[in-house]
Amino acid sequence: MKTLLVFSLILMSCCPCRTQKKDILLQAPYVDSGEDTAETEGGEEEQIFQSDIWAELRKLRDMLVEQKVELRHLVARVTAAESLVEALQTENRVRKLAFSASLLASGEGNTGSKEFVPLIYRNVFTNIGNHYNSNTGYLTAPVRGVYYFRFTGHLTENYAGTRMRIVKNGHAMVFAGNRPITSTDAEDSISNGVVLQLEVGDVVAVQISGDVWDDQYHRTTFSGFLLFPL
Numbered sequence: 001m002k003t004l005l006v007f008s009l010i011l012m013s014c015c016p017c018r019t020q021k022k023d024i025l026l027q028a029p030y031v032d033s034g035e036d037t038a039e040t041e042g043g044e045e046e047q048i049f050q051s052d053i054w055a056e057l058r059k060l061r062d063m064l065v066e067q068k069v070e071l072r073h074l075v076a077r078v079t080a081a082e083s084l085v086e087a088l089q090t091e092n093r094v095r096k097l098a099f100s101a102s103l104l105a106s107g108e109g110n111t112g113s114k115e116f117v118p119l120i121y122r123n124v125f126t127n128i129g130n131h132y133n134s135n136t137g138y139l140t141a142p143v144r145g146v147y148y149f150r151f152t153g154h155l156t157e158n159y160a161g162t163r164m165r166i167v168k169n170g171h172a173m174v175f176a177g178n179r180p181i182t183s184t185d186a187e188d189s190i191s192n193g194v195v196l197q198l199e200v201g202d203v204v205a206v207q208i209s210g211d212v213w214d215d216q217y218h219r220t221t222f223s224g225f226l227l228f229p230l
Contacts, residue, residue: 095142095143095145095226095229096128096129096226097128097129097131097142097143097147097224097225097226098126098128098129098224098225098226099124099126099127099128099129099131099132099139099223099224099225100124100125100126100221100222100223100224101121101122101123101124101125101127101132101134101221101222101223102121102123102125102214102218102219102220102221103119103121103122103123103212103214103218103220103221104122104123104214104215104218104220105122105123106123106216107215107216108213108214108215108216109213109214109215110156110211110212110213110214111208111211111212112160112162112208112209112210112211112212113208113209113210114209115209116163116165116207116208116209117207117208117209118136118137118138118205118206118207119137119164119205119206119207119208119212119222120134120135120136120137121134121137121206121220121221121222122134123218129142132224136205137205137206137222138203138204138205139203139204139205139224140201140202140203141198141199141200141201141202141203141204142200143200143226143229144198144199144200144229144230145197145198145226145227145228145229145230146195146196146197146198146226146227146228146230147195147196147197147198147204147224147225147226147227148193148194148195148196148224148225148227149166149193149194149195149196149204149222149223149224150191150192150193150194150221150222150223150224151164151166151176151191151192151193151206151221151222151223152189152190152191152219152220152221153176153189153190153191153208153212153219153220154187154188154189154212154213154214154219154220155178155181155187155188155189155190155211155212155213156181156186156187156213160180160210160211161177161178161179161180161181161210161211162177162178162190162208162209162210162211162212163175163176163177163208163209163210164176164177164190164192164206164207164208164209164210164212165206165207166192166194166204166205166206166207167204167205167206167207168196168198168202168203168204169202169203172207173194173196174192174193174194175192176190176191176192177190177210178190189219195227197230204224206222
């Protein structure tokens, strides 16, 4: 009887262990199922994250393409602006024209001819734009515009009379002259001026027939300047 009682107590004490073990075994699949769900959810989150990255990369690529296009347009505009500035600077240099020269650099002397020939003024005071040629006596128009020209001539005793004129492309524009110098009229001066409309490449000069004299006072001169371009 005592032995049966002891066996019953041992059996009863073992039942809770079996029941707990059964509960643990029954719960195990749910634990495993939870881990699978976590992995699945983690994979979806990773895919969403990667998708967002690719979307941002595509946006950055599109922005880069747009910036390249804008940069090309900007470079084109800058190049055009530089070309315009260079053209304006060149035009500004061309539009600046003024010159003044006398017949001789120093000393006394005369020159003349029986027929009209170009008078070469070699002593250059001013030649802005370098359009007056002191080797030929010609002013060449760099731009179409309105120009002003003036000349002077001086005569002294024992020299013949003189006639001077401004010519445009070889055609006479204005004249000035004087009779031969006499003992009662030892010296004399003449001058004249004109405003001319010139085209690019037109040439203007002073021609002389007779004699003209110059000295250190530079009494025989030729001057001109661009009034305004057209």
